[in-house]
Amino acid sequence: MSKRSTGRRVDPRSMSVATRAIHGAQLYPHKAPVAPPIVQTSTYRFENSGDALRYAQGDPDVYVYTRYHNPTVRAAEERLALVLESEQTLLVASGMAAISSAVLSGVRSGESLVSTPALYGGTYRFFRDILPRHAIRVRYTDPRRPAALDGLIDATTRIVYCETPTNPTLGIVDMEALVDSVRKAERRFRRKILIMIDNTFATSLNQHPFRFGVDVVIESATKYLGGHSDLIGGVIAGSREFIAGAHTQMKYYGGCADPFAAFLLLRSLKTFELRVRRQNENALALAVWLELDKHVARVLYPGLPSHPGFEIARRQMVGAGGLGYGGMVTIEVKGGLRKAVRVADALRVAVNAMSLGGTETLVSIPVYSSHVHMSASELRRHGVTPGMIRISVGVEGIDDILRDFTEALATDR
Ligand SMILES: Cc1ncc(COP(=O)(O)O)c(C=O)c1O
CATH class of the missing domain: 3.40.640.10 (Type I PLP-dependent aspartate aminotransferase-like (Major domain))
Known part of the structure; x- marks a missing residue:
């Protein structure tokens, strides 16, 4: 019927x-x-x-x-x-x-x-x-x-x-x-x-x-x-x-x-929920992994207890019916802008491109993209540093993403 x-x-x-x-x-x-x-x-x-x-x-x-x-x-x-x-x-x-x-x-x-x-x-x-x-x-x-x-x-x-x-x-x-x-x-x-x-x-x-x-x-x-x-x-x-x-x-x-x-x-x-669930999972796994990498000075991810806003994020995201903490992770590499550029250019799975939220992992360097044309004092006020890499974590197999970042961070060329 x-x-x-x-x-x-x-x-x-x-x-x-x-x-x-x-x-x-x-x-x-x-x-x-x-x-x-x-x-x-x-x-x-x-x-x-x-x-x-x-x-x-x-x-x-x-x-x-x-x-x-x-x-x-x-x-x-x-x-x-x-x-x-x-x-x-x-x-x-x-x-x-x-x-x-x-x-x-x-x-x-x-x-x-x-x-x-x-x-x-x-x-x-x-x-x-x-x-x-x-x-x-x-x-x-x-x-x-x-x-x-x-x-x-x-x-x-x-x-x-x-x-x-x-x-x-x-x-x-x-x-x-x-x-x-x-x-x-x-x-x-x-x-x-x-x-x-x-x-x-x-x-x-x-x-x-x-x-x-x-x-x-x-x-x-x-x-x-x-x-x-x-x-x-x-x-x-x-x-x-x-x-x-x-x-x-x-x-x-x-x-x-x-x-x-x-x-x-x-x-x-139609696939919004499937994609975001997987991006949440992959982002959390990558954030935890990168916190242990010796080339990384700082990992910013609201789902990490080390994040200064973790308690608030827990309350207003997961604690208020959210699925997770999102698919965005920002890292600050040791070695500033030169190292950030090397890492971004050495990635083989993640794509060096503007934008975020796609099925593919995307990386961008904020001082070259979203925060270009800003003075040093504006960047300071925004909390943006030259060694930052913003990562929009995709839905690829997590092992491939982890390996890609580990190898790119270790590159000395
Ligand atoms: C947080 C946020 N809001 C708004 C926008 C602007 O969106 P669009 O590029 O679709 O105009 C962006 C683009 O990167 C963004 O990151």
Whole structure:
């Protein structure tokens, strides 16, 4: 008997993330294709001229133009809302499009944003170079001292923004303490302050910021959600009201998602949980292994007891329903930048390339990539050193990864 004939409906929110990521809300009707169609069109035929008016009056079922809406993009957004546990999501062209659309729809000129200095370099440069042109002020707090935040929030503050774990130093921000101080400040100033978290490194499988009272979650879908180093995308998750504002912002700045990228993303979500579980396991094994290597001065991984944020990470990741501590490991080699370059160039399994979150292990040197064009004092503030190598651990056999790093670290050429 088909589910249709019994009329039994399954609430997808009662299912595990792995199941939700594969089936979504079973949106497609009986006998529809299992893989969604790619609606690769820029525009849509109207049934009659009244359709244009119906769209303008807010009818969500009328499609007019792909920069505004597209059925494949919308299918991905609905699936992502289930995976990220949010009321609604907006899929856009890239992680940076997600960050700029979310931030610019939450803060206006004359207002301000508070952030932590340790951020993905692109985000930091957007805050440093672009926001001031809109007369938006950015102030930075020390994430290790939650009390410092109180002194920085004032009546102009509209957004408190951070990453956790941070790129590339894997610093941990205590979300419970952060939300607590921001809500107190809101009462003091009687204004809503949006808390935004870039959850790209952890993913919604390892960390659930909404469970801590965060308002908006951003993920670069290019990374773990896409997971195969073959698409660029970004997702904003939050309330219906916030997403409507971010959608308007995106419409005019123009960073819409491409239908083919949305299709690839829907495909990738089917293995999201499998991939991330394996990446978590491989990353932990590699971090433990590298701590014993004599060429390595420091291993930064939030799942290691030696990590300064370990207790907080344990509480807010694994202790709050997360699968693990993520697939990112950063090491600092003895011998500085010269040695880091030698090691990165000697790897044979791991790929020396930008980006992260793919099935293949990727390495990059932050001072040459995400943190290039930063002054020495900015690098210090971000905690980035020349001898750092950021590793996005893939799903390869762990023995091959361990051997590759051991041999590359021992190279003296
Ligand atoms: C933490 C983080 N957020 C956002 C981005 C930007 O994502 P995208 O490259 O998809 O624009 C990156 C890119 O590396 C990132 O590492």
